[in-house]
Every structure is written in structure tokens, then in C-alpha cells.
Amino acid sequence: MGIEQLPPGWILMLGALVVPLLRGRVKQAWMLLLPVAGLAQLVFLLPDGSAGVAASIFGYELEIVRVDPLARVWGTIFHIAAFLAVIYGLHVDDDVQHVAALSYAGSAIGAVFAGDLITLFVYWELTAITSVFLVWASRSERSFKSGMRYLIMQVGSGVLLLTGVVLHVQQTGSLAFTDFGGVSGPATALIFLAMGIKAAFPLLHTWLEDSYPEATITGTVWLSTFTTKLAIYALARGFPGEAMLIPIGAAMTAFPIFFAVIENDLRKVLAYSLNNQLGFMVVGIGIGTAAAINGTAAHAFAHILYKSLLFMSMGAVLFRAGTCNGSELGGLYKSMPWTCAFCIVGAASISAFPFTSGFVSKSIILTESAAAHLPVVFLILLFASAGVFHHSGIKIPYFAFFAHDSGIRVKEAPLNMLVAMGIAATLCIGIGVLPGPLYALLPNQPVEFVPYTVPHVVTQLQLLMWSALAFGVLNWYRIYPPELRSINLDFDWVYRRAAPAVFAVLTRWIAGLRAAVLGTAQRRIVGFVQRVHRYHGPEGVLAQASGTGSMALGVVIVLSAILLLYFA
Amino acid sequence: MTHDSPSGNSEQSAGPADEAPRWLDDFENVRKIYRWLWISCIVLLVGGEAVLRWAHHRDEAAGIEHHGFGFESWPGFYALYGFVACVALVLAAKELRKVLMRSEDYYGD
Numbered sequence: 001m002g003i004e005q006l007p008p009g010w011i012l013m014l015g016a017l018v019v020p021l022l023r024g025r026v027k028q029a030w031m032l033l034l035p036v037a038g039l040a041q042l043v044f045l046l047p048d049g050s051a052g053v054a055a056s057i058f059g060y061e062l063e064i065v066r067v068d069p070l071a072r073v074w075g076t077i078f079h080i081a082a083f084l085a086v087i088y089g090l091h092v093d094d095d096v097q098h099v100a101a102l103s104y105a106g107s108a109i110g111a112v113f114a115g116d117l118i119t120l121f122v123y124w125e126l127t128a129i130t131s132v133f134l135v136w137a138s139r140s141e142r143s144f145k146s147g148m149r150y151l152i153m154q155v156g157s158g159v160l161l162l163t164g165v166v167l168h169v170q171q172t173g174s175l176a177f178t179d180f181g182g183v184s185g186p187a188t189a190l191i192f193l194a195m196g197i198k199a200a201f202p203l204l205h206t207w208l209e210d211s212y213p214e215a216t217i218t219g220t221v222w223l224s225t226f227t228t229k230l231a232i233y234a235l236a237r238g239f240p241g242e243a244m245l246i247p248i249g250a251a252m253t254a255f256p257i258f259f260a261v262i263e264n265d266l267r268k269v270l271a272y273s274l275n276n277q278l279g280f281m282v283v284g285i286g287i288g289t290a291a292a293i294n295g296t297a298a299h300a301f302a303h304i305l306y307k308s309l310l311f312m313s314m315g316a317v318l319f320r321a322g323t324c325n326g327s328e329l330g331g332l333y334k335s336m337p338w339t340c341a342f343c344i345v346g347a348a349s350i351s352a353f354p355f356t357s358g359f360v361s362k363s364i365i366l367t368e369s370a371a372a373h374l375p376v377v378f379l380i381l382l383f384a385s386a387g388v389f390h391h392s393g394i395k396i397p398y399f400a401f402f403a404h405d406s407g408i409r410v411k412e413a414p415l416n417m418l419v420a421m422g423i424a425a426t427l428c429i430g431i432g433v434l435p436g437p438l439y440a441l442l443p444n445q446p447v448e449f450v451p452y453t454v455p456h457v458v459t460q461l462q463l464l465m466w467s468a469l470a471f472g473v474l475n476w477y478r479i480y481p482p483e484l485r486s487i488n489l490d491f492d493w494v495y496r497r498a499a500p501a502v503f504a505v506l507t508r509w510i511a512g513l514r515a516a517v518l519g520t521a522q523r524r525i526v527g528f529v530q531r532v533h534r535y536h537g538p539e540g541v542l543a544q545a546s547g548t549g550s551m552a553l554g555v556v557i558v559l560s561a562i563l564l565l566y567f568a
Numbered sequence: 569m570t571h572d573s574p575s576g577n578s579e580q581s582a583g584p585a586d587e588a589p590r591w592l593d594d595f596e597n598v599r600k601i602y603r604w605l606w607i608s609c610i611v612l613l614v615g616g617e618a619v620l621r622w623a624h625h626r627d628e629a630a631g632i633e634h635h636g637f638g639f640e641s642w643p644g645f646y647a648l649y650g651f652v653a654c655v656a657l658v659l660a661a662k663e664l665r666k667v668l669m670r671s672e673d674y675y676g677d
Contacts, residue, residue, distance in 0.1 A: 258657065258660060259668075261658055261661035262661045262662070262664060262668070262669070334590060378637065379649075382649060386650040387654065387657050402592070453623075454620070454622075454623035455624075459645075461616070462612055462613065462650065464650065465609050466609055466612075466647040469606065470651045470652075470653075470654035470655050473655075474654075479659075480658060481665060486671065487674055487675075489674075496675055
């Protein structure tokens with residue numbers, strides 16, 4: 001079988017299996033080669049349309065590979081992100097992580113090119129199973145438990161997906177993964193919910209903020225790219241224009257930023273802002289116009305780069321300083337100037353400063369929400385834009401690299417980390433300055449959106465600079481909440497604390513009820529047995545044996561009575 | 569502005585004693601940054617409005633239509649919205665902390 005017949009993603013998945021056999025430079029070169037080869041395959045060997053890899057299961061035709069412009073956007077950025085993450089993790093001497101990460105990336109890429117729902121399901125679960133090892137690779141009890149919760153949610157999402165798919169196939173007879181035409185019954189509702197879990201919809205989101213900060217330094221960089229963006233892709237494919245997604249997405253943009261402001265673990269802050277950025281993409285899918293879907297695709301592309309970059313920079317801080325808590329950091333610009341500079345580029349990009357990638361992608365979604373006459377949604381997105389600048393754009397670099405000098409003096413990040421961050425930062429600015437190539441990749445052509453107009457640039461700068469001023473003023477007057485060693489309760493409290501507590505109460509009640517019922521029953525039975533014993537026991541009246549004489553006497557008495565009555 | 573160091577900045581370098589002080593270690597410079605932030609924001613607000621009006625008239629003359637909300641053309645809307653949104657966000661989050669904050673070992677792991 002030639003490389004052109006290998007489904008996308010398989011180069012990474014099969015290549016991952018070889019990694020443990022290799023050593024040193026060869027291993028590093030091999031890992032770097034895999035995403036490059038995968039991208040080359042996608043660009044040069046896979047034209048749009050099905051690549052013809054078909055199989056049959058229970059009489060249903062599977063379309064294992066379908067290449068179209070929508071899938072191509074995700075396929076491209078997934079390969080680029082994998083390449084950057086490999087560079088970032090070159091120093092890591094842990095085959096578990098390398099194999100898990102590469103096969104995780106491969107299965108996410110495979111999922112994007114899945115043309116049918118069964119193939120999608122298989123890859124969907126593969127991403128769950130491979131990625132959890134990136135959490136477990138931290139090898140602490142905490143990360144083990146967090147990984148378990150992560151796995152339950154991810155596999156649960158897959159189970160819901162499969163159930164929905166089975167119902168869907170029963171109803172429609174079609175396995176094709178295309179536009180479902182909105183949520184219209186139990187089948188599509190289950191599929192929607194499955195995608196919602198992976199996309200971290202509000203109240204289904206906690207696995208993300210729970211597990212990503214527990215993963216290894218490099219693991220979080222991998223995780224931040226694939227799982228949630230695969231779900232965004234699946235929603236864009238299956239539910240474009242589903243109106244429910246607009247309020248869901250708007251809520252997603254808004255609520256995580258409150259948590260991000262008070263969160264101390266800076267990688268967790270990034271997890272919250274990841275959730276917030278997904279909200280913009282979900283709104284774009286909900287609006288569902290060709291331009292809005294373009295906006296979602298562009299934003300996913302840009303987001304993967306700057307989010308990887310931000311996680312890389314915080315990972316580098318964690319790697320060198322040994323902590324990622326805002327309360328313990330500060331002043332690191334002195335010892336990690338490059339990491340600091342790259343972090344600021346990522347921060348500017350997520351904040352959508354003009355001439356960064358976030359600006360040319362997010363503004364499409366905002367413009368489309370205005371074109372769709374959704375003033376409330378528009379204002380929420382604007383609020384979230386200001387908020388994300390506030391907590392990711394300013395808070396992250398400020399508390400890690402500036403703020404009060406913590407006295408921590410460390411070495412600059414390792415060279416491979418700096419190279420990965422440098423490339424990501426270059427791409428963030430490159431896309432922002434020259435959005436043409438990104439726009440050319442978008443699924444719905446032609447792209448008529450013009451990002452750099454005078455009003456766009458001026459209003460965005462006004463919004464951001466005055467948000468910065470708000471931070472400045474609040475910090476100056478010491479109103480800004482200090483970073484504290486603490487955690488904040490989120491919805492996972494419901495299943496980590498409330499549910500077990502309720503369960504414990506219920507257990508006590510049930511145990512009490514059981515004791516009461518059994519106690520009563522036991523008393524009754526004992527009483528009954530005692531009564532029976534009293535009359536029929538060894539001393540009982542009814543159990544006393546009497547002699548044949550008394551029996552004969554009895555018979556005589558009865559017969560005499562009969563005789564008397566007879567003749568009387 | 570009579571004010572000593574805000575929470576996030578200290579005049580003293582906490583690093584090794586032989587380390588040369590950096591530009592940002594001097595609190596006067598932090599004060600300068602804060603002042604310049606104010607100045608640039610005000611310039612952006614006033615100047616931005618002028619530029620926006622100019623662009624609006626230019627587009628009108630060229631017959632380019634704008635799809636936007638009425639509130640977007642209020643003077644200084646974006647600047648004030650950003651400022652108010654962020655202050656509200658932080659104050660709300662501070663209140664939220666009273667309800668949600670727990671010790672690091674709350675979940676016992």
C-alpha cells in the first residue's frame with residue numbers, strides 16, 4: 001500500500017509505534033518527520049473528494065477518508081500544531097508521552113477526514129484513550145484521578161455518540177457524516193450532546209479545566225490543540241446553523257472569564273480562556289452562514305497556534321521555575337526574556353490585537369453576529385473580548401513575568417522550546433499581517449471579509465487599550481484581586497463533592513431504613529416463633545404427649561355423649 | 569499622583585544582591601508607564617473618534633454601506649464599554665471568590 005492510500009493521520013499513528021524502538025537524534029528526527037510527512041501527504045497527495053478508501057461493515061458502506069475544504073482547514077492546522085508540539089517536547093525522555101501524543105494527533109486528524117459516523121466514532125474514542133496518557137504521564141495521584149475523570153467524560157461522549165449514531169442510522173438508513181439539519185429528535189440530540197461534551201459546553205466543560213493543568217508540560221500543549229477543536233469541527237460539519245448554538249456559545253465566551261480572573265494556576269487560567277475562545281467558534285457555527293463558518297474555521301486555525309504558544313510559554317515557566325502559580329511567580333522577564341516575549345505575542349493574539357492572528361479571525365465572527373442582527377450576542381462577545389484580553393492578554397504575562405519580583409532566578413527555556421515558541425509566534429504575527437493564505441484555505445470561497453478597515457482597527461484598539469487601562473487602574477489602586485494560593489469551585493464540585501455527599505446521605509438513609517425494616521420484621525418473626533414455641537414447644541400445651549389411657553377415656557366420653565344424644 | 573507602590577510592583581529587586589537593577593525596578597518608571605497608559609488611552613479615545621467620523625463620511629461619500637448597531641456609533645462606545653466591562657468583570661469575580669474560593673487541598677488530592 002502506497003502512502004497515498006494511507007488515510008490521513010495514520011502516518012502519525014503508525015509512526016508513533018516505531019518511536020520506542022529509536023534512540024537519540026534518530027528518534028527526534030523521526031518524530032519531526034511524521035507531521036511533516038502527514039502534511040505533505042495532505043497537501044500533495046489528497047485532492048478534494050473521497051480518497052477512495054472504503055470498507056463495509058454489516059452491509060453499511062464506510063467512507064474512511066473524505067477530503068473537502070472544511071476538513072482540510074483542520075487537517076492542516078492539526079499537522080502544524082503537531083509539528084510545533086514535537087519540537088517543544090524534543091527534550092522529553094518519556095516514550096509513553098511521545099507515543100500517546102503522536103497517536104492522539106493522528107486519531108484527531110483521522111477523525112477530521114472521516115466521511116461516515118462509524119469511522120468518526122472510532123477515531124473519537126481513540127483520541128480519548130490516547131490523550132489520557134498525557135494526563136497520567138504526570139505520574140501523580142492527583143493527575144491519575146483527574147485523568148480518570150477526563151476519561152469518563154471523553155469515553156462517555158463516545159458512548160453517547162455511538163447511541164445517537166445507531167438511532168440515526170435506524171431512522172435515516174444513512175451513515176454519512178454530513179449536516180444533520182439541526183437537532184430534531186433523540187438521535188441528533190445524543191450526537192449533539194456527545195459533541196457538546198468534547199467541545200466543553202457550559203456545565204459539560206469541567207473536564208477541560210480539571211485535566212489540562214494536571215497534564216505534563218508538553219502534554220498540555222498537545223491537549224490544547226486537538227480534542228476541543230475536533231469537536232468544533234464536528235459541530236461545524238454536523239450542526240451548522242443550529243440556533244441553539246448561539247446562546248450556548250455566547251455563554252461559553254462569558255462565564256469562564258470570571259473564573260479566569262480569580263484562578264491562581266496560570267495553566268488553568270489558559271484552560272478557562274481556551275473554553276472562552278471555543279465559545280466564539282460555537283457562536284459562528286450557530287449563525288451558520290458561509291461567512292460565519294469561515295470565521296469559525298479561521299478562528300480555530302488561529303486559536304490553535306496562539307493557544308499552543310501560550311501553553312508552551314507557561315509550560316516553559318513551569319519547567320524552569322517548578323511552579324505555574326501566579327502567587328509564586330513574578331519578575332521572570334529578567335531570567336526568561338525570550339519566553340516572556342513569545343508569551344506576549346500569544347497574549348496579544350488571543351486578545352485579537354490588530355496585526356495578530358486573533359484579529360483577522362475573531363472579527364469575522366463578530367461581524368457576522370452583527371450582520372445576523374444579534375445585538376445581545378454581539379455585546380456579550382465584545383464583553384468576552386475585553387475579558388479575555390484582561391485575563392489572558394494581561395494577567396498571564398503580568399503575573400508570570402512582571403508583577404512583584406518573586407526572586408526566582410532560572411535559566412531561559414531550553415532551545416527546542418524557544419524554537420517551537422518562536423515559530424508559533426511568527427505564525428501568529430504572520431497570519432495577522434498577511435491573512436491572505438489563511439483566508440484562501442477557508443471552506444467557503446470567495447472570502448470577501450476585509451479585516452483591516454479604519455473602523456475595525458480603531459474600535460478594536462479602543463476596546464483593548466481601555467480594557468488595559470481598567471487593569472492598570474484596578475492594579476494601581478490595589479482593587480485587583482491578588483493571586484492567592486487557592487482553588488475555586490466550578491461545576492465539577494457537583495460530581496466531586498455534592499454528588500458523593502448526597503450519595504453518602506442517601507446511603508445513611510437507606511441503611512437506616514433497612515435497619516428499621518429488618519428490625520421490625522425480626523421482632524415480629526421472633527415473636528411469632530416464640531408464640532409457636534410456647535404452644536408447640538417441648539413445654540407447650542399442645543405438644544404435651546398424653547397416655548393411651550386418657551385417649552381411651554376421651555373416646556369413651558365422646559361415645560357416651562353420642563349414645564346419650566341418640567337415645568334421648 | 570501621590571501613591572506608593574501598587575500591589576504588583578516593588579522598588580527592591582528580590583534577586584541576588586550583585587544583580588544590576590533593571591529599568592522596571594525603579595518605581596518611578598512604573599509610574600511613567602501608568603501615566604503613559606492614561607495618555608495613550610485618552611488620545612485613542614479622542615483621536616479615534618475623529619478618525620472614525622472621518623472614515624464614516626468618506627465611506628458615505630463613496631456609497632459604502634455599514635452594517636452595524638446604533639450603539640456602535642455612540643462616541644467612545646468601544647473604549648467605555650471595554651473599561652466598564654473589565655471593571656465589572658473584576659469586581660464580580662472578586663465577589664465570586666467569596667463564594668467559590670477554597671484551600672488548595674479542598675478535594676483532598
